[in-house]
Amino acid sequence: MSKILNVSKLRKTYQSGSGTLTVLDDITFSLESGETFAIVGPSGSGKTTLLGLCAGLDRPDSGTIELCGVEIDTLDEDKRALLRNRKVGFIFQDFQLLPTLTAMENVAVPLELQGVKNAQSRAVTLLEKVGLGARVHHYPSQLSGGEQQRVALARAFSNTPEILFADEPTGELDEETGQKIIELLFDLNKEAGTTLVIITHDMDLARKTQRILRLKGGKIHREEKVEVQ
Numbered sequence: 001m002s003k004i005l006n007v008s009k010l011r012k013t014y015q016s017g018s019g020t021l022t023v024l025d026d027i028t029f030s031l032e033s034g035e036t037f038a039i040v041g042p043s044g045s046g047k048t049t050l051l052g053l054c055a056g057l058d059r060p061d062s063g064t065i066e067l068c069g070v071e072i073d074t075l076d077e078d079k080r081a082l083l084r085n086r087k088v089g090f091i092f093q094d095f096q097l098l099p100t101l102t103a104m105e106n107v108a109v110p111l112e113l114q115g116v117k118n119a120q121s122r123a124v125t126l127l128e129k130v131g132l133g134a135r136v137h138h139y140p141s142q143l144s145g146g147e148q149q150r151v152a153l154a155r156a157f158s159n160t161p162e163i164l165f166a167d168e169p170t171g172e173l174d175e176e177t178g179q180k181i182i183e184l185l186f187d188l189n190k191e192a193g194t195t196l197v198i199i200t201h202d203m204d205l206a207r208k209t210q211r212i213l214r215l216k217g218g219k220i221h222r223e224e225k226v227e228v229q
Protein backbone atom coordinates (compact mmCIF):
# COMPACT_ATOMS: atom_id res chain seq x y z
CA MET A 1 0.00 0.00 0.00
CA SER A 2 1.15 3.56 -0.61
CA LYS A 3 0.44 6.70 1.34
CA ILE A 4 -2.20 8.93 -0.21
CA LEU A 5 -2.20 11.58 2.51
CA ASN A 6 0.66 12.51 4.77
CA VAL A 7 0.12 15.34 7.21
CA SER A 8 2.96 16.54 9.41
CA LYS A 9 3.01 19.04 12.28
CA LEU A 10 0.11 21.12 10.93
CA ARG A 11 -0.68 24.39 12.58
CA LYS A 12 -3.47 26.77 11.60
CA THR A 13 -4.45 30.04 13.23
CA TYR A 14 -7.11 32.65 12.48
CA GLN A 15 -6.88 36.30 13.40
CA SER A 16 -9.92 37.59 15.21
CA GLY A 17 -10.81 40.85 16.94
CA SER A 18 -9.55 39.51 20.25
CA GLY A 19 -6.24 38.20 18.88
CA THR A 20 -4.90 34.98 17.39
CA LEU A 21 -7.04 31.85 17.55
CA THR A 22 -5.08 28.59 17.23
CA VAL A 23 -7.49 26.23 15.51
CA LEU A 24 -5.12 23.33 14.79
CA ASP A 25 -1.86 22.53 16.49
CA ASP A 26 0.72 19.80 15.92
CA ILE A 27 -1.48 17.56 13.76
CA THR A 28 0.38 14.58 12.32
CA PHE A 29 -1.17 11.50 10.69
CA SER A 30 -1.13 9.60 7.43
CA LEU A 31 -3.51 7.52 5.34
CA GLU A 32 -2.85 4.56 3.11
CA SER A 33 -4.43 4.48 -0.31
CA GLY A 34 -7.84 2.77 -0.11
CA GLU A 35 -8.28 3.32 3.64
CA THR A 36 -11.49 4.58 5.21
CA PHE A 37 -11.02 7.16 7.92
CA ALA A 38 -13.27 9.18 10.20
CA ILE A 39 -12.56 12.49 11.92
CA VAL A 40 -14.67 13.08 15.03
CA GLY A 41 -14.69 15.60 17.85
CA PRO A 42 -16.82 18.33 19.40
CA SER A 43 -18.03 21.34 17.39
CA GLY A 44 -15.25 23.87 17.03
CA SER A 45 -12.48 21.27 17.49
CA GLY A 46 -11.09 22.02 14.02
CA LYS A 47 -12.49 19.15 11.93
CA THR A 48 -13.71 21.21 8.95
CA THR A 49 -10.56 23.32 8.98
CA LEU A 50 -8.43 20.15 8.91
CA LEU A 51 -10.43 18.73 6.00
CA GLY A 52 -10.02 21.97 4.03
CA LEU A 53 -6.26 21.92 4.58
CA CYS A 54 -5.91 18.24 3.62
CA ALA A 55 -7.94 18.80 0.46
CA GLY A 56 -5.87 21.82 -0.57
CA LEU A 57 -8.73 24.32 -0.17
CA ASP A 58 -6.81 26.31 2.43
CA ARG A 59 -3.19 26.65 3.58
CA PRO A 60 -1.66 25.92 6.99
CA ASP A 61 0.50 28.42 8.93
CA SER A 62 3.14 25.72 9.19
CA GLY A 63 3.56 22.00 8.65
CA THR A 64 3.39 19.93 5.47
CA ILE A 65 0.64 18.12 3.56
CA GLU A 66 1.40 15.53 0.91
CA LEU A 67 -1.70 14.58 -1.08
CA CYS A 68 -1.59 11.94 -3.85
CA GLY A 69 2.23 12.12 -3.78
CA VAL A 70 2.37 15.92 -4.14
CA GLU A 71 3.33 18.45 -1.47
CA ILE A 72 0.33 20.74 -1.73
CA ASP A 73 1.07 23.35 0.91
CA THR A 74 3.70 25.00 -1.29
CA LEU A 75 1.94 24.42 -4.63
CA ASP A 76 0.54 27.41 -6.54
CA GLU A 77 -3.23 27.77 -6.87
CA ASP A 78 -3.47 26.54 -10.48
CA LYS A 79 -1.60 23.34 -9.77
CA ARG A 80 -3.64 22.73 -6.64
CA ALA A 81 -6.86 23.16 -8.63
CA LEU A 82 -5.59 20.73 -11.27
CA LEU A 83 -4.77 18.11 -8.63
CA ARG A 84 -8.20 18.55 -7.04
CA ASN A 85 -9.99 18.23 -10.39
CA ARG A 86 -8.15 15.08 -11.32
CA LYS A 87 -7.87 13.17 -8.08
CA VAL A 88 -9.98 14.61 -5.28
CA GLY A 89 -13.72 14.58 -4.53
CA PHE A 90 -15.62 16.63 -1.96
CA ILE A 91 -18.95 16.48 -0.29
CA PHE A 92 -19.65 19.65 1.65
CA GLN A 93 -21.96 20.04 4.63
CA ASP A 94 -24.27 22.35 2.68
CA PHE A 95 -23.99 20.39 -0.63
CA GLN A 96 -22.78 23.50 -2.56
CA LEU A 97 -24.84 22.83 -5.67
CA LEU A 98 -25.21 25.65 -8.17
CA PRO A 99 -28.85 26.81 -7.89
CA THR A 100 -29.20 27.92 -11.51
CA LEU A 101 -28.16 24.54 -12.90
CA THR A 102 -30.23 21.35 -13.06
CA ALA A 103 -29.11 18.19 -11.27
CA MET A 104 -27.64 16.90 -14.53
CA GLU A 105 -25.83 20.17 -15.23
CA ASN A 106 -24.42 20.30 -11.70
CA VAL A 107 -22.71 16.98 -12.42
CA ALA A 108 -21.95 17.54 -16.11
CA VAL A 109 -20.49 21.06 -16.05
CA PRO A 110 -17.40 20.19 -13.96
CA LEU A 111 -16.82 17.23 -16.30
CA GLU A 112 -17.15 19.48 -19.36
CA LEU A 113 -14.65 21.91 -17.82
CA GLN A 114 -12.22 19.01 -17.55
CA GLY A 115 -12.74 18.25 -21.23
CA VAL A 116 -14.58 14.97 -20.62
CA LYS A 117 -16.49 13.82 -23.71
CA ASN A 118 -20.18 12.83 -23.36
CA ALA A 119 -20.29 14.67 -20.03
CA GLN A 120 -24.09 14.90 -20.05
CA SER A 121 -24.73 11.20 -20.64
CA ARG A 122 -22.09 10.37 -18.04
CA ALA A 123 -23.86 12.71 -15.61
CA VAL A 124 -27.19 10.97 -16.24
CA THR A 125 -25.59 7.55 -15.62
CA LEU A 126 -24.12 8.81 -12.34
CA LEU A 127 -27.44 10.29 -11.25
CA GLU A 128 -29.17 7.00 -12.05
CA LYS A 129 -26.58 5.21 -9.91
CA VAL A 130 -27.51 7.35 -6.91
CA GLY A 131 -31.23 6.78 -7.56
CA LEU A 132 -32.02 10.12 -9.18
CA GLY A 133 -32.77 9.00 -12.72
CA ALA A 134 -36.20 10.65 -12.52
CA ARG A 135 -34.82 13.97 -11.24
CA VAL A 136 -32.09 14.85 -13.74
CA HIS A 137 -33.82 18.02 -15.02
CA HIS A 138 -34.85 19.30 -11.59
CA TYR A 139 -33.18 22.34 -10.04
CA PRO A 140 -31.72 22.07 -6.51
CA SER A 141 -34.64 24.10 -5.10
CA GLN A 142 -37.01 21.40 -6.44
CA LEU A 143 -35.13 18.61 -4.66
CA SER A 144 -35.24 17.44 -1.05
CA GLY A 145 -32.13 17.65 1.15
CA GLY A 146 -31.42 13.96 0.62
CA GLU A 147 -31.79 14.32 -3.15
CA GLN A 148 -29.48 17.34 -3.19
CA GLN A 149 -26.92 15.37 -1.21
CA ARG A 150 -27.15 12.57 -3.78
CA VAL A 151 -26.51 15.07 -6.60
CA ALA A 152 -23.46 16.24 -4.62
CA LEU A 153 -22.40 12.62 -4.33
CA ALA A 154 -22.82 11.98 -8.07
CA ARG A 155 -20.71 15.09 -8.73
CA ALA A 156 -18.04 13.92 -6.26
CA PHE A 157 -17.97 10.46 -7.88
CA SER A 158 -17.81 11.83 -11.41
CA ASN A 159 -14.03 11.84 -11.75
CA THR A 160 -13.62 8.58 -9.78
CA PRO A 161 -11.49 10.36 -7.20
CA GLU A 162 -8.49 8.71 -5.55
CA ILE A 163 -9.59 10.32 -2.30
CA LEU A 164 -12.96 11.69 -1.23
CA PHE A 165 -13.40 14.19 1.60
CA ALA A 166 -16.88 14.32 3.09
CA ASP A 167 -17.92 16.85 5.75
CA GLU A 168 -20.93 15.50 7.70
CA PRO A 169 -22.34 13.76 4.62
CA THR A 170 -25.43 12.59 6.50
CA GLY A 171 -25.77 15.57 8.84
CA GLU A 172 -29.04 16.99 7.55
CA LEU A 173 -30.63 13.77 6.36
CA ASP A 174 -33.19 11.40 7.84
CA GLU A 175 -31.83 8.02 8.89
CA GLU A 176 -32.96 6.03 5.86
CA THR A 177 -31.60 8.54 3.34
CA GLY A 178 -28.40 8.84 5.38
CA GLN A 179 -27.93 5.06 5.24
CA LYS A 180 -28.25 5.12 1.44
CA ILE A 181 -25.64 7.87 1.16
CA ILE A 182 -23.27 5.90 3.40
CA GLU A 183 -23.74 2.75 1.32
CA LEU A 184 -22.90 4.69 -1.83
CA LEU A 185 -19.74 6.07 -0.23
CA PHE A 186 -18.53 2.66 0.89
CA ASP A 187 -19.46 1.13 -2.50
CA LEU A 188 -17.15 3.68 -4.13
CA ASN A 189 -14.40 2.64 -1.72
CA LYS A 190 -14.89 -1.04 -2.55
CA GLU A 191 -15.41 -0.69 -6.29
CA ALA A 192 -12.88 2.00 -7.15
CA GLY A 193 -10.55 1.86 -4.14
CA THR A 194 -11.30 5.51 -3.32
CA THR A 195 -9.88 6.54 0.05
CA LEU A 196 -12.62 7.98 2.26
CA VAL A 197 -12.11 10.74 4.82
CA ILE A 198 -15.38 11.44 6.62
CA ILE A 199 -16.15 14.04 9.27
CA THR A 200 -19.07 12.89 11.37
CA HIS A 201 -20.81 13.22 14.71
CA ASP A 202 -22.37 9.81 14.13
CA MET A 203 -20.26 7.23 15.94
CA ASP A 204 -22.05 4.36 14.15
CA LEU A 205 -20.83 5.80 10.86
CA ALA A 206 -17.34 6.46 12.29
CA ARG A 207 -17.10 2.81 13.39
CA LYS A 208 -17.81 1.68 9.83
CA THR A 209 -14.42 3.13 8.85
CA GLN A 210 -11.07 1.52 9.59
CA ARG A 211 -9.60 4.30 11.71
CA ILE A 212 -10.92 7.16 13.80
CA LEU A 213 -9.08 10.38 14.56
CA ARG A 214 -10.52 12.27 17.51
CA LEU A 215 -9.82 16.00 17.69
CA LYS A 216 -10.19 18.09 20.80
CA GLY A 217 -9.36 21.79 20.99
CA GLY A 218 -7.41 21.63 17.73
CA LYS A 219 -5.16 18.77 18.81
CA ILE A 220 -5.23 15.04 18.22
CA HIS A 221 -6.87 13.66 21.32
CA ARG A 222 -6.78 10.05 20.23
CA GLU A 223 -6.35 7.89 17.15
CA GLU A 224 -7.89 4.45 17.18
CA LYS A 225 -8.20 1.48 14.87
CA VAL A 226 -11.73 0.16 14.52
CA GLU A 227 -12.02 -3.54 15.37
CA VAL A 228 -13.42 -5.54 12.46
CA GLN A 229 -16.78 -6.99 13.51
Ligand code: ADP
Binds near residue numbers: 041042045047048049
Ligand atom coordinates in the same frame (compact mmCIF):
# COMPACT_ATOMS: atom_id res chain seq x y z
P1 ADP B 1 -15.46 21.89 13.57
O1 ADP B 1 -15.54 21.48 12.15
O2 ADP B 1 -14.79 20.87 14.45
O3 ADP B 1 -16.77 22.35 14.15
P2 ADP B 1 -14.07 24.22 12.54
O4 ADP B 1 -12.85 23.75 11.84
O5 ADP B 1 -15.25 24.58 11.71
O6 ADP B 1 -14.48 23.15 13.67
O7 ADP B 1 -13.71 25.49 13.42
C1 ADP B 1 -12.69 25.48 14.41
C2 ADP B 1 -12.57 26.84 15.02
O8 ADP B 1 -12.07 27.76 14.05
C3 ADP B 1 -13.88 27.42 15.52
O9 ADP B 1 -13.62 28.09 16.73
C4 ADP B 1 -14.27 28.36 14.42
O10 ADP B 1 -15.05 29.42 14.94
C5 ADP B 1 -12.93 28.88 13.94
N1 ADP B 1 -12.94 29.26 12.51
C6 ADP B 1 -13.23 28.44 11.46
N2 ADP B 1 -13.11 29.11 10.29
C7 ADP B 1 -12.75 30.37 10.61
C8 ADP B 1 -12.45 31.55 9.84
N3 ADP B 1 -12.51 31.55 8.50
N4 ADP B 1 -12.10 32.67 10.53
C9 ADP B 1 -12.00 32.70 11.87
N5 ADP B 1 -12.26 31.61 12.65
C10 ADP B 1 -12.63 30.48 12.04
